[in-house]
Amino acid sequence: MRLMEEARVIVHTEFGGGYRRIVFDAPGIAAIAAPGQFVHIRIPQLSQEALRRPFSIYRSKGRELQVMYKPVGRGTHVMEHAVVGDVYSLLGPLGRGFPVDRAGIFPVCVAGGYGVAPLSFLAEKLECPGVVFIGGRKAQDILCTEDFAGLGWDVRVATEDGSVGEKGLVTEAFDRWVAARAPGAMAPEIYACGPERLMHVLTERAARHGWQAWLSLDRPMGCGIGACLACVQRVRDANGKQHWARCCTEGPVFDSKELVWEAADLKKASTN
Amino acid sequence: MRLMEEARVIVHTEFGGGYRRIVFDAPGIAAIAAPGQFVHIRIPQLSQEALRRPFSIYRSKGRELQVMYKPVGRGTHVMEHAVVGDVYSLLGPLGRGFPVDRAGIFPVCVAGGYGVAPLSFLAEKLECPGVVFIGGRKAQDILCTEDFAGLGWDVRVATEDGSVGEKGLVTEAFDRWVAARAPGAMAPEIYACGPERLMHVLTERAARHGWQAWLSLDRPMGCGIGACLACVQRVRDANGKQHWARCCTEGPVFDSKELVWEAADLKKASTN
Amino acid sequence: MGGGGFKKGKHELTRMNANNTKAPDLAVTVAGIRMKNPVMLASGTCGYGPEYADLIDLNALGAIAVKGILSIPWEGNPAPRLVETPGGLLNAIGLQNPGMEKFIAEYMPFLRRHKTPVIVNIWGRSMEEYGEVAARFDDVEGIAALELNISCPNIKAGGIEFGTDPNIAGELIRLVRKRTRLPLIPKLSPMLHSIAQFARIAEESGADAISLINSVPSMVIDIESRRPVLSNGVGGLTGPAIRPIAVRLVWQAAKAVKIPVIGMGGIACGRDALEFLIAGARAVAVGTATFLDPGTALRVVEEIEAYVKRQGHASVNEIVGTLQF
Amino acid sequence: MGGGGFKKGKHELTRMNANNTKAPDLAVTVAGIRMKNPVMLASGTCGYGPEYADLIDLNALGAIAVKGILSIPWEGNPAPRLVETPGGLLNAIGLQNPGMEKFIAEYMPFLRRHKTPVIVNIWGRSMEEYGEVAARFDDVEGIAALELNISCPNIKAGGIEFGTDPNIAGELIRLVRKRTRLPLIPKLSPMLHSIAQFARIAEESGADAISLINSVPSMVIDIESRRPVLSNGVGGLTGPAIRPIAVRLVWQAAKAVKIPVIGMGGIACGRDALEFLIAGARAVAVGTATFLDPGTALRVVEEIEAYVKRQGHASVNEIVGTLQF
Ligand SMILES: Cc1cc2nc3c(=O)[nH]c(=O)nc-3n(C[C@H](O)[C@H](O)[C@H](O)COP(=O)(O)OP(=O)(O)OC[C@H]3O[C@@H](n4cnc5c(N)ncnc54)[C@H](O)[C@@H]3O)c2cc1C
């Protein structure tokens, strides 16, 4: 189910790392939102723009729905000026989120950029805590660590400049952790959201080790509800037959086994 | 001379009649602005619009430049949200304003809508007070009466609903005043700004009585500085030869004797 | 279905205006299709119907034009398929579709349950294939008309290839005309030497109506990678940016022919739609604007109704082609 | 003038980058005109030069194209001549101009005092008149090239009439070619059957460069009066809205010919201009954006320079036509 809801901004604050957080009063969507799903937001002042903007759901509780965003372009720079009381049209919750009902698993989250938002929401809904890898350029980019820590997760941080946590890419930290594990340790179930390159690496690792991985993809979106066929990702079905799946409806979260990437991207992923 | 100036909003308030007033800190333009001239304003949030918006100068004093505007469309509805500290790009002062150096005249102003703004500025600069006619739909639309009264002007008000002043159009009030004058009374020198219909009527009256009239015209503008030829008005020169004059440079204020109107418009003006 | 659904649609409208005794008549007839109002959803922007069904009442629409259908399933272009531009949207979906058999099996039962005329947008990689697809739909219940897509800029073979040379387009329309009894609505490209000549040739070749405009071939380049943003290189521009182009073309086309014209391109509100109707369109389609606000088409219906009433007309037909110029 | 002014222009640029030893070379040569940088002002948007001279340094421009000139003074269309549209601007000035003699007497002395190449945009109501105007300018000092306006949508006779049929355009270019030694730059319409074919015919007919795009024929209707907003009915759409259309056309034209292409349509910043250069334009023109910000063209120069430098090129020429597709 999905709704179009006129949602009032009730909190709008800085979040860190250049991100901001908006809390909307959106009781309809909040009541049914699940981790990994997103809302397609109409930014009222963008009178001439043609499209809504998709944002992952960071939290939903009671009537409140939260998103976390970074001002990067025309739309988000306008959003930056949203004040309490502004009304935004939200379309959601959209897409297929992360599975939260898989019993007895050992969850491992890998987050880059805004990807930490849906994963933090996920952690809240999973039965047991696991390990989370959070990557960024520098210390300030590392968000939501307390969200996970408060739930008992093992939080591992990697920054490119080494200003906090391990120095390097989040995938390198992940690989080091994997390499250090005792043989025969319980297979992790991977949940990830972040840049495309991260998805290539995790698809490759999951395939190499035979792990289950749930990867959330980011695509330019038109309708957000499956009508325009803009947001496609190449996938294969159980029989190996390939087709285009819509990230807004079949995704944004996919089982990594389904994902078909360019050979060159996977090759690059295998060596770093 | 004209300048492009980054001007800070220092006051932004309601004005009455649906109009609002912005005071800009624009020392360069304010220093040289004359009544009847306008500024071409770039509204910063209109990222996708192609044009600036023209506004008459309501006051200039020291570093301060004021405009009075009504939210009617996309641009002005954005302007409505301007806050103190916002920076707008102003191009001005533009155009040829009202002559203020004509000695020994008996000035009569006729204003409709925002037209009262440049005329109020004019009154401040004229040597002697005269009579001003201010028209509007209803009482709230009648603005700036104190500006004129404070300078010793005879202020006459006309509202279409009769809620204040004489009931009817401002041109009717003007005509009644003309009709009631003693024969041989000093010829008025007319200054006007307002809707096109008002200009037709005053052109006709000035021609009929042989009065001097200075009329400010309103045209959609592109460049505002004479380059695009968008803002034209048909005029005749001293030899009766017609050509298109640019309201942004040869105008917006014209000697009514120069103006060439459609015959039908003038005919209509002669009968009401 | 189609004409059949009309009565109920009319009924609904009457109810909508229950507290007003003089609701104007919004019904129009286009290519023999009776539409309860002149507002449809444009092909490719509303999927096959179910996608928007929970967000808007499909029964309240004048008609719905489904995404372009081929004889066989078609993959379309790789991503990225879409990029926003100033006042518009560039897309190169590449006519991805499940093929006619799957469309008929999976979507027609759903569409038949609605009382809104269904216009099937079809295309082919050869003239023969256009004919084949048209013939197949001739047998299918619940289809009001076929929109012949001869103007899609986003595929290599088919589409616009048949829509730029008026002689080829004429031949294609005549060929398809022989293969189906369904009303035919060729959809024209905005990039024609003379839209009037093209419209006339469509009319003479047996078209029952024409629709225009399809998207305008365009390109956006990523200056960092020095590649086109869209995988296909060229895409089609739609949305408010193209509206003035579309209004001009609809006006010129409508003057040239007697068959009805369906106008589209950047319609986002009643005022926009009325520009097209006044220019000569008998009906209009809402495309890109549905993405921003799924309720756009229904809002357009309301706003047209208010205008027709305010202007004192009994029927929306009275404003069609009333441009004074 | 023209080539003559180049050295000083170059000097200025060097000074501008005084504290940087590796300022990239921005000079380009188009139709034999050496331009100190690839950014010009588009015809019709900068008057005849003096209009903007107190707001921007004309000497810092690559070139300036003055408003379309006829043999005799021309009145143009009645007002309204302009209306804003989503992301763009619709105008129907109708080529008002003082005629060639008055232009030469009143504006050329001013323009000659500047060291920026002057491109005179010319038109005629007949082929012969195009030839006549061209021949007249052949004698005039300080003119770098003639831009043949065969694509203005806003006049009844002349302009676009000669610019939609490639054979007629070819004949016109050949005729004008015989009447002048000045470089010839036909300006093409976006509404052509095939821009590539058209560009090739221009090249074969003796054009030294081509410029595109002119405005896109369009219409806006006032739904209350049911009249077109512009007195001329149809006007030309310009501004950011048309940029993706223009980039596509420039890319297709540049692939088709060896002569340089001057690209324009909706350029408002360096990134926009770079799209055109990467697509194959040797130079670009800024039009509508100058109205919003008179300094646009100069800002575009700076932003191009920064990009060329950042991408490690010695000259802007190295990025022309580097689109990978
Ligand atoms: C499923 C999904 C979830 C997302 N969740 C978040 C989130 O939680 N927080 C966050 O900060 N960002 C998120 N993004 C990215 C976010 O949508 C873009 O940052 C945003 O659309 C930028 O809009 P803009 O107008 O500021 O940028 P502009 O560059 O001006 O946008 C122009 C167009 O490009 C599209 N676009 C630009 N960047 C992206 C992008 N990265 N992904 C998809 N479309 C893009 C815009 O939607 C718009 O249509 C998500 C994207 C997707 C697809």
Ligand SMILES: Cc1cc2nc3c(=O)[nH]c(=O)nc-3n(C[C@H](O)[C@H](O)[C@H](O)COP(=O)(O)OP(=O)(O)OC[C@H]3O[C@@H](n4cnc5c(N)ncnc54)[C@H](O)[C@@H]3O)c2cc1C
């Ligand atoms: C010389 C001059 C002086 C003016 N002085 C004032 C003033 O002091 N106070 C005031 O409230 N208004 C004044 N106006 C009118 C003012 O420019 C318009 O109200 C304003 O441009 C509307 O912009 P918008 O974006 O809100 O409207 P929209 O309708 O969204 O504007 C769309 C386009 O139409 C143009 N436009 C719309 N209405 C007008 C109009 N009446 N005249 C010219 N162009 C228009 C806009 O500039 C813009 O380019 C003046 C106009 C002129 C020509």
Ligand SMILES: Cc1cc2nc3c(=O)[nH]c(=O)nc-3n(C[C@H](O)[C@H](O)[C@H](O)COP(=O)(O)O)c2cc1C
């Ligand atoms: C994403 C998208 C997909 C489209 N697919 C089709 C299609 O399959 N067949 C077709 O004839 N037109 C297609 N169109 C064109 C629209 O039907 C319509 O002609 C065009 O978008 C102009 O209208 P608009 O500006 O309201 O969107 C598509 C447009 C968009 C934006």
Ligand SMILES: Cc1cc2nc3c(=O)[nH]c(=O)nc-3n(C[C@H](O)[C@H](O)[C@H](O)COP(=O)(O)O)c2cc1C
């Ligand atoms: C007001 C106006 C007047 C124009 N006049 C001319 C003209 O006289 N001759 C010409 O060839 N092009 C003319 N053009 C077209 C421009 O030169 C340019 O091709 C077009 O505006 C596209 O560029 P832009 O989007 O940057 O404005 C005019 C454009 C505008 C907006």
Ligand code: FES
């Ligand atoms: S965004 Fe339209 S189908 Fe996914």
Ligand code: FES
């Ligand atoms: S607005 Fe451009 S000439 Fe007046």
